[in-house]
Amino acid sequence: MSSEAVRQGLVSYLPNLRAFGIALCGDADRADDLVQETMLKAWNSLDSFQEGTNLRAWLFTILRNTYFSECRRRRREVPDQDGDYVSRLSVPPPQQGRMDAQDLMKALGQLTEDQREALILVGAEGFAYEEAAAICNCAVGTIKSRVNRARNRLVEILGIDAVQDFGPEPLTEAVLLRTSNSF
């Protein structure tokens, strides 16, 4: 694959890499740094990219490896980094059982890192279990189990008891109903 083709790939996957970074670390600025580092690493390692393989998966692998290396370094430098991270992102169950995007993204921060990355890769990015397993360097069964646990844990954290809890809040729902009835 020519470097121009990789550059085009970087451009097209940039929003995905950034969204993955934000969902992974819960911080847009840190995610931007991760994406920047990923781009530079990818650019400098073009020789190691095998033509015909999945460029998107290759880029995601670089980003997640960079993130976990950074996490290990931070843990050595700042004790209890994880505890602080979780408390910063912790979210009480939403009032009246309703939830919004922000609640969900915060709840993601309360999952273990393994569960979070598996859920984002499969549930949000749409990678196949096999692709996600290759990115995370683990067995397919492990990814399936992490996704399942992450999904159940999110339901638990968000205090969701019924499907209706996912709907719009009552006022919006009433407006939507009224609007749809007037046509």
Place this chain on the structure above:
Amino acid sequence: MMMSDTEEHKGIRLKAGQSAKSRQSEHSAELGEQVIVQLKTSYDKLLHEPLPDHLLQLLNELKCQEDRS
């Protein structure tokens, strides 16, 4: 073969138990699916956020580097 009253009651109780467990499992699966739908919606919002200038600038710099080499 005829079942005794006790065996019959046991069978009914077992069926009722399985049914409740099955309903609970279906309910959990439904909630899990909805969480994924919600996750995708939130993630899509992140995908459509404008990219920071410095990332786009970096891409251009890489392109220039490529042109020079």
